[in-house]
Amino acid sequence: MRRNPVRTELRIRRVPPNPTRRWLKYAANTITAANLSLGLLSVLLSSMHLFHWAAVALMVAVLFDRLDGSTARRLGIASDFGRELDSLSDLVSFGVAPALLVYTQVYMEHLPLVGGALSMVYVLCGALRLARYNVQRFSGGFLGVPITFAGGVLGLLSFVSRDVHLLGFAAAEILLSALMVSKIPIKKF
Numbered sequence: 001m002r003r004n005p006v007r008t009e010l011r012i013r014r015v016p017p018n019p020t021r022r023w024l025k026y027a028a029n030t031i032t033a034a035n036l037s038l039g040l041l042s043v044l045l046s047s048m049h050l051f052h053w054a055a056v057a058l059m060v061a062v063l064f065d066r067l068d069g070s071t072a073r074r075l076g077i078a079s080d081f082g083r084e085l086d087s088l089s090d091l092v093s094f095g096v097a098p099a100l101l102v103y104t105q106v107y108m109e110h111l112p113l114v115g116g117a118l119s120m121v122y123v124l125c126g127a128l129r130l131a132r133y134n135v136q137r138f139s140g141g142f143l144g145v146p147i148t149f150a151g152g153v154l155g156l157l158s159f160v161s162r163d164v165h166l167l168g169f170a171a172a173e174i175l176l177s178a179l180m181v182s183k184i185p186i187k188k189f
Contacts, residue, residue, distance in 0.1 A: 028072035032086050035064040039093025042155075046101040051158055054101045058155030061093040065148050087130045094151025095126035099173075101158050106169045118173045125177040126150065132181075141187045145179040 038061035045054035068086060072078040099119035107115020126147040133142070157164050157172055164172075 024075055025077045027075060028068050028077055029082055029085060031064050031068040031071055032082065032089050035061050035068060035086075035093050036089035038064060039089065039097040042093070042097040043100055046097070046104045049104065051101060051105045051161070054097070055155045055159035058093070058098055058101070058151060059159075061097075062148055062152045062155075065090060065093065083134070087134055090147050090151075091123075091127055091130055094147045095123045095130075098151040098154035098158070099123050102154055102169055102173065105158055105161060106166055110166060114170075118170060118177075122150075122154075122173050122177045125180045129180040141185050143185060144182045145176065145184075145186060147180060150176040150180055 038057045042054040042057040042061070045051075045057060065086075068082075069078075072082055099122045103115050103119040107119070129144050129147055132144070133146075136143070153172065153176060157169060161169075
Protein backbone atom coordinates (compact mmCIF):
# COMPACT_ATOMS: atom_id res chain seq x y z
CA MET A 1 0.00 0.00 0.00
CA ARG A 2 1.22 3.36 -0.94
CA ARG A 3 0.52 6.40 1.06
CA ASN A 4 -0.65 9.53 -0.54
CA PRO A 5 2.29 11.98 -0.34
CA VAL A 6 -0.05 14.95 -0.04
CA ARG A 7 -2.01 13.55 2.82
CA THR A 8 0.25 12.78 5.72
CA GLU A 9 -0.85 12.24 9.21
CA LEU A 10 0.95 13.74 12.09
CA ARG A 11 1.02 11.52 15.05
CA ILE A 12 1.53 13.48 18.20
CA ARG A 13 3.01 11.36 20.85
CA ARG A 14 1.81 12.40 24.23
CA VAL A 15 4.69 12.52 26.67
CA PRO A 16 3.67 11.62 30.20
CA PRO A 17 4.46 14.35 32.71
CA ASN A 18 7.71 13.94 34.54
CA PRO A 19 6.77 13.26 38.18
CA THR A 20 10.06 14.75 39.39
CA ARG A 21 9.46 18.02 37.54
CA ARG A 22 5.92 18.21 38.90
CA TRP A 23 7.20 18.13 42.49
CA LEU A 24 10.04 20.57 41.82
CA LYS A 25 7.56 23.44 41.65
CA TYR A 26 7.00 22.99 45.39
CA ALA A 27 10.70 23.00 46.31
CA ALA A 28 11.07 26.71 47.07
CA ASN A 29 7.80 26.91 49.02
CA THR A 30 8.83 23.85 51.04
CA ILE A 31 12.09 25.58 51.95
CA THR A 32 10.10 28.71 52.89
CA ALA A 33 7.81 26.57 55.06
CA ALA A 34 10.91 25.18 56.78
CA ASN A 35 12.04 28.77 57.43
CA LEU A 36 8.64 29.56 58.97
CA SER A 37 8.73 26.36 61.04
CA LEU A 38 12.16 27.26 62.41
CA GLY A 39 10.87 30.72 63.34
CA LEU A 40 7.94 29.16 65.20
CA LEU A 41 10.32 26.70 66.86
CA SER A 42 12.43 29.64 68.02
CA VAL A 43 9.30 31.25 69.53
CA LEU A 44 8.47 28.03 71.38
CA LEU A 45 12.04 27.56 72.60
CA SER A 46 12.14 31.18 73.80
CA SER A 47 8.94 30.67 75.77
CA MET A 48 10.55 27.61 77.40
CA HIS A 49 13.66 29.71 78.24
CA LEU A 50 15.89 27.61 75.99
CA PHE A 51 17.54 30.72 74.59
CA HIS A 52 20.62 29.20 72.96
CA TRP A 53 18.51 26.69 71.05
CA ALA A 54 16.10 29.45 70.03
CA ALA A 55 19.07 31.41 68.65
CA VAL A 56 20.31 28.33 66.79
CA ALA A 57 16.86 27.89 65.21
CA LEU A 58 17.07 31.51 64.03
CA MET A 59 20.50 30.96 62.47
CA VAL A 60 19.28 27.89 60.59
CA ALA A 61 16.21 29.87 59.45
CA VAL A 62 18.60 32.44 57.93
CA LEU A 63 20.15 29.65 55.83
CA PHE A 64 16.73 28.44 54.66
CA ASP A 65 15.69 31.99 53.79
CA ARG A 66 18.80 32.35 51.67
CA LEU A 67 18.00 29.09 49.86
CA ASP A 68 14.32 29.58 49.05
CA GLY A 69 14.64 32.54 46.69
CA SER A 70 17.71 31.20 44.93
CA THR A 71 16.00 27.81 44.48
CA ALA A 72 12.93 29.45 42.96
CA ARG A 73 15.03 31.49 40.53
CA ARG A 74 17.30 28.58 39.54
CA LEU A 75 14.39 26.25 38.88
CA GLY A 76 12.28 28.94 37.21
CA ILE A 77 9.44 28.48 39.68
CA ALA A 78 9.26 31.94 41.23
CA SER A 79 5.67 33.04 41.87
CA ASP A 80 3.69 35.80 43.56
CA PHE A 81 2.41 33.22 46.05
CA GLY A 82 5.99 32.26 46.92
CA ARG A 83 7.00 35.89 47.40
CA GLU A 84 4.08 36.54 49.76
CA LEU A 85 4.72 33.33 51.70
CA ASP A 86 8.37 34.31 52.01
CA SER A 87 7.47 37.73 53.43
CA LEU A 88 5.08 36.27 55.98
CA SER A 89 7.68 33.68 56.98
CA ASP A 90 10.32 36.39 57.30
CA LEU A 91 8.08 38.45 59.59
CA VAL A 92 7.68 35.48 61.93
CA SER A 93 11.23 34.11 61.71
CA PHE A 94 13.17 37.38 61.72
CA GLY A 95 10.66 39.80 63.25
CA VAL A 96 8.57 38.12 65.94
CA ALA A 97 10.97 35.30 66.89
CA PRO A 98 14.09 37.41 67.59
CA ALA A 99 12.02 40.11 69.32
CA LEU A 100 10.48 37.52 71.64
CA LEU A 101 13.86 35.87 72.17
CA VAL A 102 15.51 39.12 73.23
CA TYR A 103 12.50 40.15 75.30
CA THR A 104 12.31 36.89 77.29
CA GLN A 105 16.07 36.52 77.64
CA VAL A 106 17.06 40.10 78.42
CA TYR A 107 14.22 42.51 79.10
CA MET A 108 11.48 40.52 80.86
CA GLU A 109 13.21 40.38 84.22
CA HIS A 110 14.81 43.84 84.35
CA LEU A 111 12.94 46.18 81.97
CA PRO A 112 9.63 44.56 80.98
CA LEU A 113 7.84 47.71 79.79
CA VAL A 114 10.74 49.35 77.98
CA GLY A 115 11.86 46.03 76.56
CA GLY A 116 8.33 45.25 75.42
CA ALA A 117 8.13 48.62 73.67
CA LEU A 118 11.51 48.10 71.98
CA SER A 119 10.49 44.64 70.81
CA MET A 120 7.19 45.93 69.42
CA VAL A 121 8.94 48.74 67.56
CA TYR A 122 11.40 46.23 66.10
CA VAL A 123 8.58 43.98 64.81
CA LEU A 124 6.65 46.96 63.41
CA CYS A 125 9.73 48.27 61.60
CA GLY A 126 10.33 44.80 60.19
CA ALA A 127 6.73 44.63 58.93
CA LEU A 128 7.04 48.08 57.34
CA ARG A 129 10.29 47.08 55.67
CA LEU A 130 8.73 43.92 54.22
CA ALA A 131 5.63 45.80 53.05
CA ARG A 132 7.80 48.39 51.29
CA TYR A 133 9.85 45.64 49.66
CA ASN A 134 6.68 43.91 48.40
CA VAL A 135 5.25 46.99 46.68
CA GLN A 136 8.48 48.41 45.26
CA ARG A 137 10.81 46.60 42.92
CA PHE A 138 14.50 47.31 43.16
CA SER A 139 17.15 46.24 40.75
CA GLY A 140 20.22 44.73 42.31
CA GLY A 141 19.65 45.75 45.90
CA PHE A 142 17.49 46.75 48.82
CA LEU A 143 16.38 49.95 50.49
CA GLY A 144 17.18 49.53 54.16
CA VAL A 145 18.62 46.54 55.95
CA PRO A 146 16.77 43.28 55.16
CA ILE A 147 14.82 41.83 58.07
CA THR A 148 16.73 38.56 57.64
CA PHE A 149 19.98 40.33 58.47
CA ALA A 150 18.44 42.19 61.43
CA GLY A 151 16.94 39.00 62.88
CA GLY A 152 20.19 37.13 62.37
CA VAL A 153 22.12 39.84 64.24
CA LEU A 154 19.70 39.69 67.19
CA GLY A 155 19.92 35.89 67.18
CA LEU A 156 23.71 36.04 67.18
CA LEU A 157 23.73 38.60 70.01
CA SER A 158 21.42 36.35 71.97
CA PHE A 159 23.70 33.38 71.37
CA VAL A 160 26.69 35.29 72.81
CA SER A 161 24.54 37.10 75.39
CA ARG A 162 26.96 36.60 78.27
CA ASP A 163 29.25 39.09 76.56
CA VAL A 164 26.51 41.65 75.73
CA HIS A 165 25.08 44.09 78.28
CA LEU A 166 21.37 44.88 78.43
CA LEU A 167 22.06 48.32 76.97
CA GLY A 168 23.90 46.65 74.09
CA PHE A 169 20.75 44.72 73.22
CA ALA A 170 18.64 47.88 73.46
CA ALA A 171 21.05 49.80 71.24
CA ALA A 172 21.18 46.97 68.71
CA GLU A 173 17.40 46.69 68.57
CA ILE A 174 16.95 50.45 68.12
CA LEU A 175 19.68 50.65 65.47
CA LEU A 176 18.40 47.63 63.51
CA SER A 177 14.82 48.97 63.65
CA ALA A 178 15.95 52.31 62.23
CA LEU A 179 18.12 50.67 59.56
CA MET A 180 15.26 48.44 58.37
CA VAL A 181 13.02 51.41 57.60
CA SER A 182 15.83 53.63 56.34
CA LYS A 183 16.27 54.43 52.67
CA ILE A 184 19.93 53.47 52.62
CA PRO A 185 20.59 51.48 49.43
CA ILE A 186 22.18 48.10 50.12
CA LYS A 187 23.47 45.76 47.39
CA LYS A 188 22.27 42.16 47.31
CA PHE A 189 24.92 39.65 48.22
